Ligand SMILES: O=C(O)C(=O)C[C@@H](O)CO
């Protein structure tokens with residue numbers, strides 16, 4: 001047995017070129033308080049945290065987190081690293097409970113659970129490397145010949161540019177596309193018409209044999225969503241994502257109960273209990289936790305079992321290996337989200353500039369390697385010139 005001997009956290013601050021967001025780029029939770037200036041402030045992730053856990057025999061497992069990296073780094077360095085050093089990584093359930101219960105007063109959601117997630121993902125990468133198996137083989141194995149993915153970008157912009165982007169994406173064989181809304185309650189009916197215009201325009205390009213997902217990123221409210229849903233029905237959306245803020249679980253449940261368009265969410269929910277509540281309250285028809293927020297692979301796999309029992313499909317937020325392995329190992333996770341590789345805009349793209357190994361989608365699918373131990377990613381130095389790193 002080889003025990004954990006160190007935990008190394010680094011914050012990667014992107015200093016490279018970024019694509020400035022156009023106006024009405026994507027609704028978000030700050031819109032309701034926005035009084036000019038940078039409406040996207042709460043939205044931009046131009047930092048990432050890596051968490052490397054090394055065992056006595058020199059094996060290193062890699063975890064990561066994208067939410068509030070500097071604060072998560074402090075939480076890991078000060079609180080969680082001392083709890084895991086000296087432990088056997090294969091006691092991962094014990095380690096998870098130890099982190100969860102020793103930080104229970106403040107760590108059940110947000111920063112604390114994100115820190116737990118980064119450590120837990122590193123531990124599963126470690127276990128895979130130590131066992132000589134890919135993580136999905138430790139979770140349930142290959143449930144799919146390959147993973148279908150949906151194209152996730154189409155931020156709101158001029159109709160013509162959204163149609164051109166959808167046209168380009170179509171050439172890559174995707175069978176699902178997620179677009180973002182640019183207008184919300186503050187822009188009233190005029191904004192709502194702009195939203196509907198773009199849904200219609202994207203549908204014109206992708207047709208009706210492909211899935212179309214609609215993303216609000218918490219930028220609407222219950223009243224606006226209730227009035228908009230009937231107008232969206234004719235476009236047959238696969239789901240309407242995060243129409244209200246994450247705390248408005250009753251709002252989610254009311255919209256989902258309208259049964260007009262399936263409501264999805266969960267990327268801003270934390271822990272097994274948090275996701276169980278969303279499912280039990282029928283707040284979502286599609287659950288979208290992110291493994292690097294919800295509690296890592298240990299928590300995500302427990303949530304997958306609960307979701308399967310309730311027959312609520314799980315399609316994790318974001319692509320990235322920490323989510324792909326769960327999708328491969330669970331029949332209730334049918335498809336994955338996929339951010340195409342592009343210039344740094346919101347920050348979801350940073351994963352491609354820090355890690356190597358994330359599979360590229362081919363003709364609407366991606367593949368994992370049965371013989372590549374762990375998660376199958378390494379930290380690359382190829383783009384170091386565009387980062388300032390905080391050890
Ligand atoms: O990809 C998603 O579901 C996100 O919420 C990411 C964010 O960029 C808004 O779309």
Ligand SMILES: [Mg+2]
Nearest residue numbers: 215217241267
């Ligand atoms: Mg989302």
